[in-house]
Amino acid sequence: MRFQMSAIGVVYATMLAACGGGGGGSDGGAVQSISFPFAGGGTVSAPPAVTTTTLRATASSGGPITYTSETPAVCSVSGSTLSLLKAGECAVTARQAGFEGYAAVSQRQLFVVPKMPQMIVFRNPGAQPLDTHPVALSATAGAGGAVTFASSTPSVCTVSGSALTKLANGLCTVTGTQDGDDIYEKASVVRNIPIGTEQAPALTFTAGFKDATTTRDGGTVEGFAGTSENGWWCNGACEQAASADGGSLTFTFKLKLDHPSGGAIGGYYSLGLYAAGLKELSKSGPTAVGVRIDSQATMKFTIAQNADWLSPGNNGVSVDLVLGHFVVKADGKPCNVALRAKAKPVDTTATAFSLGLKDFTIGDACGLSDLNAWNELQDYPIAKVGFSADSMNTTVSSTPADKPTYTTQLTLTGPITFQ
Incomplete structure (x- = not known):
């Protein structure tokens, strides 16, 4: 500001x-x-x-x-x-x-x-059964004053003070507000709490691909890969291609050696997708753009790997949720807190995965301690989603008698959603 x-x-x-x-x-x-x-x-x-x-x-x-x-x-x-x-x-x-x-x-x-913007920490208590037990709401604000709660769905739930009463199946929408003071602006946070048979609304991170480097939502797509034979970077061997209908994107790393190396080749890949309208993460402060998790419980996506990468069995995929939580580390380098979970395709066909958000752990704490992964998801937007090799593939042989081609391929199909 x-x-x-x-x-x-x-x-x-x-x-x-x-x-x-x-x-x-x-x-x-x-x-x-x-x-x-x-x-x-x-x-x-x-x-x-x-x-x-x-x-x-x-x-x-x-x-x-x-x-x-x-x-x-x-x-x-x-x-x-x-x-x-x-x-x-x-x-x-x-x-x-x-x-x-x-x-x-x-x-x-x-x-x-001007007044400073303030952050309200109002964490969703999650889906609730339809019964007579009240739900205690809790929130804090940067200004330090009390946060007031109000229901905008009185047929589903009501709020008195910090106690929520459940009345019917449906989505209970509660707003937490802090009026601000001489330093901080007024701020509010909305939480949607599923009651009874209701499900959390689906949030779309990306709906597909406009072209090889941009999602339909305007986020940048970037891939990296490398091996011990080419300086651990693409060096002209990486390629991204979107399908004609924009329903899928394939990242390929294909390196044909012009000489035998005499040993096994080690390699990796990484494919990152930024949130709608986002070209890169802020290098000087928090990234405010991204998907904000409310009561959503799962991440859904579909991926496929090529046979060469799949066959060794060490084909696990690390799934990273890079948050808007910005930190300058002790060495002066900017860093964003990231959460990590893993998926493992079993064959070359496109496989749909559903990962529990509470199964994600802290992947990069940026030097901070005592971070809680679920709280991080509630407090900061998901600015970037990444898919990367869980371990190196060292099974491609390079002997004095051949000049091998090293190929890595990952295909994303359909949307990436949270629900």
Whole structure:
């Protein structure tokens, strides 16, 4: 989020500039002006942290500048350091008291300090039987205040305080809201709780493929592969192809050696699909785009492998859910928390898999400890889905008598959904 000068601030600053910066010449000295660049650009911080910025006004006379906050409850000034204390309009005046024959002059800036977005942690209690036992709802908010709950499906369920009462089969929709404060924006989270015979709604991660590198939903598709014989990277041997109807996509790694290596070849592959409209993960903060798991319990997809990769028996597939949870690791590298489960096709035909979401474990913790996979799924969107080799295929022989072709192939058919 960036600072934006309000409409009144723009008009006011323009008027001041046209009038010589709010001060200017008098009978006692020559006219001078102040250049006072826009001081916005940061965001208000959550206490006890305070966002600061350096004020950099200059006077045409070359004289020293002093700064005063006209709105000390919102922003304060110490020397040339401006501290943003809470959301609101911040007014700061730069003054030059007169210097070497120049009259005093001042210039004022008025800009908006926006509120911080806040995250509400409201985890779905999951599908519930239709009975008389109330369900306790629980949520926390970044602002620290109480989260209030309300049902928008009163024929299915009602809420009193934090107690949910089940009334009929159906989808119970509950909204948790926190009103915000001087630091945080108002925020809300909606949870859909299946009651009785009701099922969770299906969420589509991708519906198919627009072309070889893009899903129908506008997400990027990228594949990688390599062996010990080509530097562990594609190096021109990777290919992606979508079917004419967009119903499937095949990733192929095909390496024909121009010389015998004298030993077994080790290899891997990885195919990643980004969420709708997403080209890549954010490199500077959380990725907000993606599928958000509510009461869904399974991930469904269909894959097939080629015979060469399947035949050794070490053809397991790692399925990764890369979340919007962003971390800068101790070594300074950006990282997104990922969850992992495994699937294993038994033949070359397309096989439909249904993986329980609660069977996923932490695949990459990005250096964090005590992460809970289900909580991560509830709190952050799934920004990317990945399929990769669970282990290397080292069964392709490369002897002095032959020049083998090493082929790896994975085909995705139909949609990837969560329900």
